[in-house]
Amino acid sequence: xxxxxxxxxxxxxxxxxxxxxxxxxxxxxxxxxxxxxxxxxxxxxxxxxxxxxxxxxxxxxxxxxxxxxxxxxxxxxxxxxxxxxxxxxxxxxxxxxxxxxxxxxxxxxxxxxxxxxxxxxxxxxxxxxxxxxxxxxxxxxxxxxxxxxxxxxxxxxxxxxxxxxxxxxxxxxxxxxxxxxxxxxxxxxxxxxxxxxxxxxxxxxxxxxxxxxxxxxxxxxxxxxxxxxxxxxxxxxxxxxxxxxxxxxxxxxxxxxxxxxxxxxxxxxxxxxxxxxxxxxxxxxxxxxxxxxxxxxxxxxxxxxxxxxxxxxxxxxxxxxxxxxxxxxxxxxxxxxxxxxxxxxxxxxxxxxx
Numbered sequence: 001x002x003x004x005x006x007x008x009x010x011x012x013x014x015x016x017x018x019x020x021x022x023x024x025x026x027x028x029x030x031x032x033x034x035x036x037x038x039x040x041x042x043x044x045x046x047x048x049x050x051x052x053x054x055x056x057x058x059x060x061x062x063x064x065x066x067x068x069x070x071x072x073x074x075x076x077x078x079x080x081x082x083x084x085x086x087x088x089x090x091x092x093x094x095x096x097x098x099x100x101x102x103x104x105x106x107x108x109x110x111x112x113x114x115x116x117x118x119x120x121x122x123x124x125x126x127x128x129x130x131x132x133x134x135x136x137x138x139x140x141x142x143x144x145x146x147x148x149x150x151x152x153x154x155x156x157x158x159x160x161x162x163x164x165x166x167x168x169x170x171x172x173x174x175x176x177x178x179x180x181x182x183x184x185x186x187x188x189x190x191x192x193x194x195x196x197x198x199x200x201x202x203x204x205x206x207x208x209x210x211x212x213x214x215x216x217x218x219x220x221x222x223x224x225x226x227x228x229x230x231x232x233x234x235x236x237x238x239x240x241x242x243x244x245x246x247x248x249x250x251x252x253x254x255x256x257x258x259x260x261x262x263x264x265x266x267x268x269x270x271x272x273x274x275x276x277x278x279x280x281x282x283x284x285x286x287x288x289x290x291x292x293x294x295x296x297x298x299x300x301x302x303x304x305x306x307x308x309x310x311x312x313x314x315x316x317x318x319x320x321x322x323x324x325x326x327x328x329x330x331x332x333x334x335x336x337x338x339x340x341x342x343x344x345x346x347x348x349x350x351x352x353x354x
Contacts, residue, residue, distance in 0.1 A: 023292060026309050033316040040323035045195035047316055053186070054311035056202035057267045060209055060260030061284040062291075062303045064253045069298040070217065071249035072229035073126055075288075078137035079281035080145050081122055082257020085114035087148075090262055090271055091171065094180055095159050103181040104266060111258040118144075119254030123247040134295075141281060149274045175271040182269045202267060209259065210300050216252065225249050229296055282339070286310055 037044055061079065068076045089111025098106040122140065126133045153170040157163055161179075164170050176182070188201025216222050227235040228245045236242060261280070265271055288298060291306020 023290060023305070023309065026290060026313065030309060030312045030316065033313075033320050036320055037316065040320055042316075042319045042323055043195060045193075047319060049195065049197050050315045051308070051312050052198055052203070053267055054315055055307050056186070056199050056206055057264045058260075058283060058287065058311060059206040059303070059307050060256060060263055061280065062287045062307050063206075063210060063213055063300075064256035064260055065284060065288045065293070066213060066217070066298050066300070066303065067225065067249035067252040067256070069288075069293060069296060070222075070229045071225045071246045072232065072296060073246055073250060074134040074137070074295050075285050076137060076250075076253050076257070077134050077281050077285065078122055078141040078144075079253075079257045079284055080141035080277045081118045082115060082254040083261045083277040083280050084144055084148050085118055085254065085258035086111045086261035086265075087271065087273060087277070088114045089258065090265060091157065091162060091175075091273075094162055094175070094271075095157055097159075099180050101181070101184060104184045104262065107181070107262050108259055111262065112255060115255035115258040116251055119251030120247065122254060123250035126250060127243045127246055138281075142278065145275060145278045148277075152273050171273055173272070173274055173276075175273070177265060177269050177271065181266050184266050185263065186267045199267065202263060205263065209256070210303070213256070214300055221245070221248060283310065286339075 034044070034047075037047060061083075064079060064082060065076050068074065086107070089109075090107040092110045093103050093107035096106070122137075125140065126136065129136045155171070157169075157171055162171050162175050164172055185201040185205055186199040189204070191198040191200055217226065224235070224240045225245045225248065227238065227240060228242050232242055235245075261277075287306040287310040288303055289306065290309050291302035291304070293299070293302040293306070
């Protein structure tokens, strides 16, 4: 009996070690918040609705981290390039008057060329600065957002639903998707029980994209990308073109980010331009790290778990704290959690998942 107990204890310790102390603390904190919520007047149905919506909104943006991490290019702090690709696709679809499913999927199709071109240019730069990818990517993302802040004013859009009313040119800061494809996926096959609404269509689409990403990473090309990230010298000796594999991974990451912002938009109901994409990479980076990824190792499970934990904390904590202290700390929590988890990952000496 003692030997069985020792084996069970050892196995439990291994599971806890694999899960990681930070994630265990965050998951435990989230459970405590769920238990506390009803006692301070927070509706669990409304909270679960918000968490499921936020999960669907941010899932693909977090998924965009996977290819670049596995190829050894690090965390994609230049995700803003993918977001800009999606914004270009969505605004062009609105300019063309596309609505409903045609609008949503038309925006995706229009985003693809931009995602591929921007991803290719992005990869050309990152392949020249190996070892400093994350630092360079951060500045590339910031520079691209600022450049597009100028372009949104001078690009020849004419749709009255998008341009400034007093001059008839230049895109508005926030553009509503009402009458176009607002909540097109979220409302598809929606399950509604009281206050709780489950965005079935959006979650199914995210699951499909995750499956496609899983298939891609298990394909011949995906295996070569993983080999490049795991052991570049072995990959080179096996005849794998390292730059080409890194380029493919960066393009896939950028395109996934473009699709991700379109799913975010349709759930949110608005297109936000100018400086709105500036920090979009940070929640995605924080979520994948909370889920158990490191700077060179990640799985789809890390993406799912991290997105749930991160969005759960950001959704539930402000509600509970507001009810208890009568103050708003949502922005403080977002900054501390995002940057804290990024700092935790980047200051580790090894790339092993803890």
